[in-house]
Amino acid sequence: MPISPMDIYKLLPKTNCKKCGEMTCMSFAFKLLNKEKKLEDCKPLFEEKKYEKQKEKLIEILKPLEKAKETGLIVNEDLCNGCGNCVVACPVHVERDPHGAMIGKISSDDAILRIENGKVRVLNLEICRRYGKNRILCIVCRENCPTDAISFLEG
Numbered sequence: 467m468p469i470s471p472m473d474i475y476k477l478l479p480k481t482n483c484k485k486c487g488e489m490t491c492m493s494f495a496f497k498l499l500n501k502e503k504k505l506e507d508c509k510p511l512f513e514e515k516k517y518e519k520q521k522e523k524l525i526e527i528l529k530p531l532e533k534a535k536e537t538g539l540i541v542n543e544d545l546c547n548g549c550g551n552c553v554v555a556c557p558v559h560v561e562r563d564p565h566g567a568m569i570g571k572i573s574s575d576d577a578i579l580r581i582e583n584g585k586v587r588v589l590n591l592e593i594c595r596r597y598g599k600n601r602i603l604c605i606v607c608r609e610n611c612p613t614d615a616i617s618f619l620e621g
Contacts, residue, residue, distance in 0.1 A: 469499060469527055469528070469619055470499075471492065471495040471496045471499050472495070473527060474495035474498055474499060474524065474527070474528075475491060475492050475495040477520045477523050477524045477527075478491040478494065478495060478508060478511065478520070478524075479491065479508070479510045479511060479514075479517055479520070481510060483509070483510060485507075485508070485509040485510065486503060486507040486508050486509065487503075487507065488503070491508075494507070494508060498528070499619060505521075505524055505525065505528060511524070538596065538618040538619035539588065539591070539594070539596070539616070539617075539618055540616070540617045540618065540619065541586055541588055541615060541616055542614075542615045542616075542617070543585045543586070543615070544615075545613045545614060545615035546584075546585045546586050546613060546615035547584075547612075547613050547615075548581050548584035548585055548586070549612060549613075550581050551610040551611060551612065552579050552586055552607035552608075552610055552611055552616055553577070553579050553580065553581060553586070554610070555606045555607060555609075555610040556578055556579060556606060556607055557595065557604065557606060558578055558593055558594065558595060559577060559578065559579075562576060562577075563577075575590075576590050576593055577589055577590065578590055578591060578593055578594050579607060586615065586616070596618075605618060
């Protein structure tokens with residue numbers, strides 16, 4: 467299930483104390499989701515006992531961040547059935563290798579996703595539309611995954 471900044475914000479102290487370096491707790495929630503800040507940067511959460519339950523819940527819901535790539539991509543290999551829909555649908559693949567994308571077998575070495583041993587593998591993530599400063603929030607691979615093995619952090 468995707469995590470949103472609001473999910474994080476609801477569990478923060480909401481004091482806008484600025485100890486984390488941000489002006490507001492909502493701003494901190496966005497930075498935390500984008501992996502620009504760490505939960506430990508929220509000093510009240512770790513210093514004040516009254517926030518203990520919220521801190522534990524945040525630690526739990528933020529676990530997917532540990533597996534997320536820079537683009538926010540999370541691949542759950544346990545759910546992947548190796549269908550290749552993500553490979554075929556990827557606009558970058560279509561642009562670079564139209565024939566390979568049509569049959570789900572990208573021949574170039576610069577594929578983002580590839581099916582190997584019946585599971586999707588993430589390769590050259592830096593060519594994904596979601597990567598870098600000029601990123602586009604493309605979700606085509608996720609939208610074409612019938613088993614929800616591909617997800618993205620919301621941000």
